[in-house]
Amino acid sequence: MAATRLLWGKYFQYDRDGEAALLDPVALNSCYLDRREVTDLSAVSPTATHDALAELGFTPDGPAADRREALRNLVLDPTPHRISGLRIVLTDRCNMACTYCFVDTNSGKPDMTEEELAEGLRYLFEENAGQDEVSIQWFGGEPTIRFDLMQYGDELADRLAVEHQVKRVRRTVVTNGARLTDEALNHFIRYEYGVGISIDGPPDINSANRLLLGGQPADTRIRGNVQRLVGADELHVGCNLTPTAANIGRLAETVAWIIDTLGLKFIYVNTPIPTGGRWRVNGRDLARELYEARLVALSKGGLLFSVLDRAFQALDTRRPMLFDHMQGDGTLNAAYLPGKRVSLCDINFTEPDFLFTLNELRHHPEVLGTVTKRIAPIPACGDCPALAICGGPSRNEQLLIGGDTPDPEMCAFYTETVEIALWDNTGVQ
Numbered sequence: 001m002a003a004t005r006l007l008w009g010k011y012f013q014y015d016r017d018g019e020a021a022l023l024d025p026v027a028l029n030s031c032y033l034d035r036r037e038v039t040d041l042s043a044v045s046p047t048a049t050h051d052a053l054a055e056l057g058f059t060p061d062g063p064a065a066d067r068r069e070a071l072r073n074l075v076l077d078p079t080p081h082r083i084s085g086l087r088i089v090l091t092d093r094c095n096m097a098c099t100y101c102f103v104d105t106n107s108g109k110p111d112m113t114e115e116e117l118a119e120g121l122r123y124l125f126e127e128n129a130g131q132d133e134v135s136i137q138w139f140g141g142e143p144t145i146r147f148d149l150m151q152y153g154d155e156l157a158d159r160l161a162v163e164h165q166v167k168r169v170r171r172t173v174v175t176n177g178a179r180l181t182d183e184a185l186n187h188f189i190r191y192e193y194g195v196g197i198s199i200d201g202p203p204d205i206n207s208a209n210r211l212l213l214g215g216q217p218a219d220t221r222i223r224g225n226v227q228r229l230v231g232a233d234e235l236h237v238g239c240n241l242t243p244t245a246a247n248i249g250r251l252a253e254t255v256a257w258i259i260d261t262l263g264l265k266f267i268y269v270n271t272p273i274p275t276g277g278r279w280r281v282n283g284r285d286l287a288r289e290l291y292e293a294r295l296v297a298l299s300k301g302g303l304l305f306s307v308l309d310r311a312f313q314a315l316d317t318r319r320p321m322l323f324d325h326m327q328g329d330g331t332l333n334a335a336y337l338p339g340k341r342v343s344l345c346d347i348n349f350t351e352p353d354f355l356f357t358l359n360e361l362r363h364h365p366e367v368l369g370t371v372t373k374r375i376a377p378i379p380a381c382g383d384c385p386a387l388a389i390c391g392g393p394s395r396n397e398q399l400l401i402g403g404d405t406p407d408p409e410m411c412a413f414y415t416e417t418v419e420i421a422l423w424d425n426t427g428v429q
Ligand code: SF4
Pocket: 094, 095, 096, 097, 098, 100, 101, 102, 103, 105, 140, 141, 142, 176, 198, 210
């Protein structure tokens, strides 16, 4: 059993079976103490352990800083510099009807037109003239329903890259895999796509939330198509896994199935979104299961990416990982929607606060700052061990939960991930 307490009013001490791990929640220093050192620490200072800790930067000297303020001072620039990638929402049409879909699918709204697509791509390349890379992600609904637009856009992107001296165009598509024509497969190979297939697990799990429009499962078809994609060396094929009530409790088994049976070695676990105003999964359980699933993936030669990596990276590099709204290089991936509108949040296509026209973005680039989250919005964040890894709910989460107060399951998730990463060998220095 682990217990947490504050050491010298500043550091979080996690006790487990007589041993302990220490965490400085702002500087992200961490350190492991064996049983003798834990006992030593409760003796009158200075002991050898006090001296050793002082060398590592853990000292009782000085008052406990205001952690929220200290963290805010560490942050250089929370405003994205430019949009370097577009998630292009070609259509809201889809051949599936997943219960948790955050897109309003098959609404009857018009698809993107060629002209709209061309204008969005022009904007992207103009903004990134001379840069090393831009990224394009085809998205829907099911984007392959408008494969004609993908072909048109890919050809245009190559021409725009030459015109604006962009060295590389990274292309990805997010698909449910239920439909894959030979023509689309050859196109993906030709442009060296990254293909992300949304699958939640073996048929009994997948069909809990992911069924075709007519209500029947598509697992046999999807499995056949995954085999065709995996067989193409030029493609980077991965699985986008959504944690649901059907796979939580079976995440490690699910990941093993995806690797062993489907042959997909890269698994990206989507971060829960508080749709309907709250997280629908137990945050603590999710963190623990992700850790277990990560180890299973590694043992099978696969890789599992999730928010858990944020905690590992933060502790490894001792740098806060506050911003999920932008890339590590300070640029933004935005969503481009039919009607020439851009959503600065690439997982929310309807919130008016995020929506801008291309002209507004061209003439008022400062609006990129509106997606920036307020760091540690509530006083409780100052007492939270996950402060430098979570930093508070994103703008999208704040809008979905209707205020600054974070979802308790989200907080449980982040605090658990910190503890897991701290005890993991890669975290404890
Ligand atoms: S396949 Fe994707 S777009 Fe279609 S309903 Fe499911 S989650 Fe939504």
